[in-house]
Amino acid sequence: MDPMASVQSGSAHARLLQLLATGDAPRKPHNLPCFAERLSRLFGLGDTMSLDAATAFRSRQPGMNQEAVFEQLTKELSNIRRALRRKIGRYGEEVEAGDSVTAETYLNAWLVLQRKVAASSRQLRDKVRKAMKDHNQDLARLAELDSVFDHTMASYTSQCFSHISKVLEQRFHSLQPSSDSPPETGHTPDDWLHRYCEDSQNLLLAELDVRLEPVLGLLEACHNEVNHSP
Structure with a gap:
């Protein structure tokens, strides 16, 4: 099973951070608490109780072999990623060209x-x-554990991803030439806009891989369970 061969464990997250760091985003201090401590701060009492219940979760139904479903979902993951990458690759084409280019x-x-x-x-x-x-x-x-983590971190995750648009807005204004400055020698007036669109696409491609990593991890667990079950 190799639906996303180009995405290795941890690489998508690192790539997104690297892309953000090349923009005008404020740099984070290096003396942050360890990962476990930072993660624990996201869990309140109610979340901890939900996590404890998920650890002791027992399904009320006997269960049926879902190997064929897992295979189908693996194909669906590849198809979704491929389709979204195509859409992202066409970013900017839908914006009508005009005299007024706004962020x-x-x-x-x-x-x-x-x-x-x-x-x-x-x-x-x-x-x-x-x-x-x-x-x-x-x-x-x-699955129950993943649901608890997903629900608990939803607000924090949304906040983090919303920051990307702010970085892009800063990037747009930093690349946009002023009205009284002529384009650089050897560059067309739209070169800066093409560069901005490429930066925007790269950030969204990295975000796509980050968002799909949990799905990939769950499917890998499913295939391991099927392959190692007697």
Whole structure:
């Protein structure tokens, strides 16, 4: 099973951070608490109780072999990623050319794509969790744990991804030439806009991989369970 051969564990997250760091985003201090401590700050008392219940979760149904469903979902993951990459690759084409080029026009088009990426990955993740709960107790428990983590971190995740549009807005204004400055020698007037669109596409491609990593991880667990079950 290799639906996303170009995405290795941890690489998508690192790539997104690297792309953000090349813009005008404020740099974070290096003396942050360890990952476990930062993660624990996101869990309140209610979340901790939900996590404890998920750890002890037992499905009320006997379960049925979902190997064929897992295979179909793996193909669906590849198809969704391929389709979204094509859409992202056409970013900027839908914006009508005119004398007035504004950051708002391009940001709105980018946000439409970002919402599509978020919705598609969320829907697929829900489908994978449902199939896991229908398979056996072990995968049902893992699906329940993933659901708790997903719900608990939803607000924090949304806040982090919303920051990308602010970085892009800053990027737009930093690349946009002033009205009284002639284009650089050897460059056409639209070169800066082409560069901005490329930067926007790269950030969204990295976000796509980050959002699909949990789905990929769940599917890998499903295939491991199927292959190692007697």
